[in-house]
Amino acid sequence: MKYAIIAKKDMPRWFDSLKRHGKIFGPRKKEHQYVFRPIDEFEEMSLVYIPTILPPKKYYFPQKEALLKFSIDPYKTDKAIKEFEEYILFAVHTCDIAGIQCLDVVFNDNPADPNYLNRKEKTTVIGIECMDYCDSHASCAAVGNHVPRGGYDIMLTDLDGSYAMHINSEKGEKLAVGKSYIREMNATDRARLKKAQDEKLKKFHNEFSKDIKSVERAFDDGFFSPVWQDVGRRCVGCTNCTAVCPTCYCFDIADEMEMNLNDGVRTRTWSYCQMDDFAKVATGEDFRPGRDGRQRHRYYRKFKYPVTKYNKYFCTGCGRCTRTCMAKISLVETVNALLDNKA
Amino acid sequence: MSKAKPKVAFFEFTDCEGCQLQVANLGADLLELTKAVDIVNFREIMSEEGQEYDVLVVEGSIASKHDEERLKAIAAKAKVIVALGACAATGGVNNLKNLKSLEEQKKIVYGDVDPVKDAVAAKPIDAVVKVDYYVHGCPIHGPEFVKVMQCVLMGKPYKVPTYPVCVECRQNENVCLYDKGQFCLGPITRAGCNSWLPNNGVPCVGCRGLIDNPAANAQKDILEKYGLTVEGILDKFTLYCNAQKERAKYDKEFKS
Amino acid sequence: MKTELSYQELLKTSPYKPVKAKIVKTNKYTEFEKLFRIELDGKKDLEHVPGQFVQVSLFGVGEAPISVCSSPTEKGYFDLTVRRVGGLTTAMHKLETGSVLGIRGPFGKGFPLDAMRGNDILIVAGGLGIVPLRSLIHYILDQRKDFGDVQILLGCKTPKDMLFGEEVEAWQKRADIKFNCTVDRADPDWKGNVGLITSLIPGASIEPKKTYAVVVGPPIMYKFVIVELLKKEIPGHQIIVSLERKMKCGLGKCGHCQIRGVYVCQSGPVFTYDELRQMEGECHEGECHV
Numbered sequence: 001m002k003y004a005i006i007a008k009k010d011m012p013r014w015f016d017s018l019k020r021h022g023k024i025f026g027p028r029k030k031e032h033q034y035v036f037r038p039i040d041e042f043e044e045m046s047l048v049y050i051p052t053i054l055p056p057k058k059y060y061f062p063q064k065e066a067l068l069k070f071s072i073d074p075y076k077t078d079k080a081i082k083e084f085e086e087y088i089l090f091a092v093h094t095c096d097i098a099g100i101q102c103l104d105v106v107f108n109d110n111p112a113d114p115n116y117l118n119r120k121e122k123t124t125v126i127g128i129e130c131m132d133y134c135d136s137h138a139s140c141a142a143v144g145n146h147v148p149r150g151g152y153d154i155m156l157t158d159l160d161g162s163y164a165m166h167i168n169s170e171k172g173e174k175l176a177v178g179k180s181y182i183r184e185m186n187a188t189d190r191a192r193l194k195k196a197q198d199e200k201l202k203k204f205h206n207e208f209s210k211d212i213k214s215v216e217r218a219f220d221d222g223f224f225s226p227v228w229q230d231v232g233r234r235c236v237g238c239t240n241c242t243a244v245c246p247t248c249y250c251f252d253i254a255d256e257m258e259m260n261l262n263d264g265v266r267t268r269t270w271s272y273c274q275m276d277d278f279a280k281v282a283t284g285e286d287f288r289p290g291r292d293g294r295q296r297h298r299y300y301r302k303f304k305y306p307v308t309k310y311n312k313y314f315c316t317g318c319g320r321c322t323r324t325c326m327a328k329i330s331l332v333e334t335v336n337a338l339l340d341n342k343a
Numbered sequence: 344m345s346k347a348k349p350k351v352a353f354f355e356f357t358d359c360e361g362c363q364l365q366v367a368n369l370g371a372d373l374l375e376l377t378k379a380v381d382i383v384n385f386r387e388i389m390s391e392e393g394q395e396y397d398v399l400v401v402e403g404s405i406a407s408k409h410d411e412e413r414l415k416a417i418a419a420k421a422k423v424i425v426a427l428g429a430c431a432a433t434g435g436v437n438n439l440k441n442l443k444s445l446e447e448q449k450k451i452v453y454g455d456v457d458p459v460k461d462a463v464a465a466k467p468i469d470a471v472v473k474v475d476y477y478v479h480g481c482p483i484h485g486p487e488f489v490k491v492m493q494c495v496l497m498g499k500p501y502k503v504p505t506y507p508v509c510v511e512c513r514q515n516e517n518v519c520l521y522d523k524g525q526f527c528l529g530p531i532t533r534a535g536c537n538s539w540l541p542n543n544g545v546p547c548v549g550c551r552g553l554i555d556n557p558a559a560n561a562q563k564d565i566l567e568k569y570g571l572t573v574e575g576i577l578d579k580f581t582l583y584c585n586a587q588k589e590r591a592k593y594d595k596e597f598k599s
Numbered sequence: 600m601k602t603e604l605s606y607q608e609l610l611k612t613s614p615y616k617p618v619k620a621k622i623v624k625t626n627k628y629t630e631f632e633k634l635f636r637i638e639l640d641g642k643k644d645l646e647h648v649p650g651q652f653v654q655v656s657l658f659g660v661g662e663a664p665i666s667v668c669s670s671p672t673e674k675g676y677f678d679l680t681v682r683r684v685g686g687l688t689t690a691m692h693k694l695e696t697g698s699v700l701g702i703r704g705p706f707g708k709g710f711p712l713d714a715m716r717g718n719d720i721l722i723v724a725g726g727l728g729i730v731p732l733r734s735l736i737h738y739i740l741d742q743r744k745d746f747g748d749v750q751i752l753l754g755c756k757t758p759k760d761m762l763f764g765e766e767v768e769a770w771q772k773r774a775d776i777k778f779n780c781t782v783d784r785a786d787p788d789w790k791g792n793v794g795l796i797t798s799l800i801p802g803a804s805i806e807p808k809k810t811y812a813v814v815v816g817p818p819i820m821y822k823f824v825i826v827e828l829l830k831k832e833i834p835g836h837q838i839i840v841s842l843e844r845k846m847k848c849g850l851g852k853c854g855h856c857q858i859r860g861v862y863v864c865q866s867g868p869v870f871t872y873d874e875l876r877q878m879e880g881e882c883h884e885g886e887c888h889v
Binding site for chain 2: 030031032033035052053054063233234235236237238239240243244257259260261270272275276277291324326327328
């Protein structure tokens with residue numbers, strides 16, 4: 001079964017059936033925003049939502065995780081995590097799935113990262129296609145992430161009274177087969193799906209003032225652009241932009257001790273290039289001291305460096321950095337300013 | 344391990360003893376800590392008073408000549424000195440009294456009598472003795488105190504975060520208070536409290552002090568965007584951040 | 600170290616797991632610099648290239664990147680010379696012979712030995728820069744006939760800051776290398792040159808086409824030394840430097856060491872001047888574009 005149909009009224013049933021495959025995390029309303037949280041009942045979720053405060057990254061690359069257990073005397077090291085648990089990410093936007101695909105590349109790159117890979121092996125991704133812009137900050141169409149492009153086990157597309165299911169892996173297949181209320185797609189359904197997706201595409205447009213190749217060229221030439229001074233002057237250094245990014249993966253390593261002061265764990269925690277001592281060495285030399293250089297670095301890590309290294313944009317277009325910025329630094333405006341500057 | 348446990352003594356000066364209360368409230372962590380150290384003086388939890396100690400934990404600001412002399416005397420016996428809480432670490436709310444001259448302060452508080460003839464301007468303890476470890480906050484955040492004590496016992500430095508409270512607040516997935524039209528000192532306040540106030544929906548009041556390298560100009564822009572006045576912001580600094588040298592950056596930037 | 604692990608093997612092992620090692624000798628050169636001779640568990644060889652670094656682990660304190668300062672031609676041990684500046688290095692200075700620590704690595708790209716072989720070598724060491732260069736010097740001296748003329752220019756702040764004193768004296772006495780040194784500030788016993796290291800370069804006899812200049816020192820030094828080397832017409836790809844950056848993981852992931860798109864812990868710390876120029880604007884040392 002490659003494509004299937006499930007009626008909306010049967011979603012709670014299906015959701016309940018997923019529980020025995022693992023813990024389920026899905027989008028939930030928090031005040032006027034949304035967050036991924038453990039979900040017990042289908043109704044707790046909001047399936048139409050603005051990207052969550054933090055991306056689902058926190059489940060496969062947590063804010064803080066143990067890398068290694070150790071004892072000082074006698075010298076001993078041990079695995080920090082003995083077993084990784086199965087879990088399901090439910091209703092993930094295509095932009096956030098693109099984020100997962102980016103980190104997959106990074107953490108598979110030699111030398112591969114065991115914690116990440118172990119967690120990813122236990123992850124099931126059930127995506128949901130956005131049928132319209134979530135809000136005005138998204139720039140997913142510019143990077144092509146407004147449509148599903150793999151990276152999921154099942155993708156749900158809203159067809160009014162039902163969802164189309166694109167089953168994209170064996171794992172996904174297992175979750176969908178043998179359910180009386182999930183049936184294979186027929187020709188009529190296919191036509192409906194195509195129509196819905198065509199209608200949807202009309203609503204999306206390139207959010208940047210030029211195409212993505214021009215953006216890439218603007219970054220090639222824009223390293224010394226005054227745009228960065230402007231952004232740096234406005235930046236307050238709160239680090240929110242890097243905290244909420246689905247493709248930021250910088251980290252710090254530190255030891256935490258138990259009270260016996262002999263046993264402990266080596267942990268990795270999120271660290272951001274916007275932090276004051278991110279590039280500062282023990283002697284006090286800071287190799288990226290300005291907020292302008294730090295913001296520029298963030299943008300180049302989305303639109304230039306990974307393109308060179310992995311042939312991939314690390315901006316997923318989710319719009320989180322713009323939404324979260326207190327200084328109202330907008331990613332789309334910054335990129336457009338860089339494009340104008342070049343012209 | 345047969346090594347003698349280090350002796351730890353808590354002393355307080357001008358303060359509310361709320362930070363010591365936070366230590367007393369640590370519960371299981373405090374019991375764990377006592378496996379590694381002997382607490383010889385801590386009036387919130389015990390009546391004995393030991394006068395021999397290795398680690399001196401000082402709470403409270405210095406507000407009189409007598410305070411200064413007493414601190415010097417008790418510090419002389421210690422190998423390591425820990426400043427516990429905002430009053431000891433930065434002067435905390437006691438700095439408020441420095442807004443007026445000593446004479447004016449006394450008049451307001453005591454009227455015509457003068458029971459504290461040797462009063463001085465309030466100051467943090469590092470104005471009198473060398474401090475090895477700082478536990479910021481009003482009150483302190485318990486888990487940070489435990490971490491600092493571990494560093495003390497292992498003889499390694501504790502690095503107070505130089506990044507702002509926003510780092511912890513975002514990782515805790517709080518809705519930004521600015522988004523709700525509230526004024527919060529998080530973007531310019533040292534982290535380390537695990538964004539304690541914002542976690543509970545309350546804006547940060549800056550009790551841990553300003554970050555080392557604040558972007559005063561950008562902060563001004565932000566506040567103006569949110570419809571706040573320069574006076575309003577500077578007013579917010581009064582409670583905890585007045586005495587800090589980083590404050591000068593704001594005065595310069597905001598008043599220009 | 601770069602063996603490809605299968606996924607199953609990966610699950611069992613971890614690139615973050617340090618290997619147990621033991622300090623077998625120490626030598627305190629100055630108040631701030633101390634040498635540690637280290638033996639890996641099972642006396643395994645580190646198999647490094649001069650210019651590479653390791654992550655030294657002290658459990659409970661953390662990790663710090665330290666350049667290896669012995670040559671891979673010395674078997675059964677390796678040397679680290681550590682300046683006491685941060686948390687880990689301060690804790691490390693308290694260690695003595697017999698102490699146990701953890702080692703990850705070696706990491707990064709070392710000096711381009713294959714390209715250098717057969718050419719003249721000009722070594723310019725400023726301050727602590729002599730530490731990684733000692734590895735290269737030992738390597739070259741152990742295989743002296745493989746290289747052309749070898750000159751060593753050494754600079755430090757005062758005579759007291761000079762590291763590896765006895766070795767330096769031995770280098771001075773050797774007939775098969777030219778050695779020259781200078782101090783910024785002399786003391787009454789100092790008989791040698793006084794002045795910045797840049798002042799030694801114009802007088803050095805160099806055949807630029809067949810010379811590899813290897814320069815290691817503080818960022819400010821690169822700026823001026825490279826100008827002098829370019830005046831001598833040494834080609835950019837034959838000017839070699841080693842950069843200091845913050846390094847946490849050593850695996851090209853954590854991001855702290857990045858200069859533009861380059862992870863210094865993997866693509867460096869050794870770079871050619873031509874490579875530096877590509878990183879212009881993000882790299883203090885690279886601002887020496889002339």
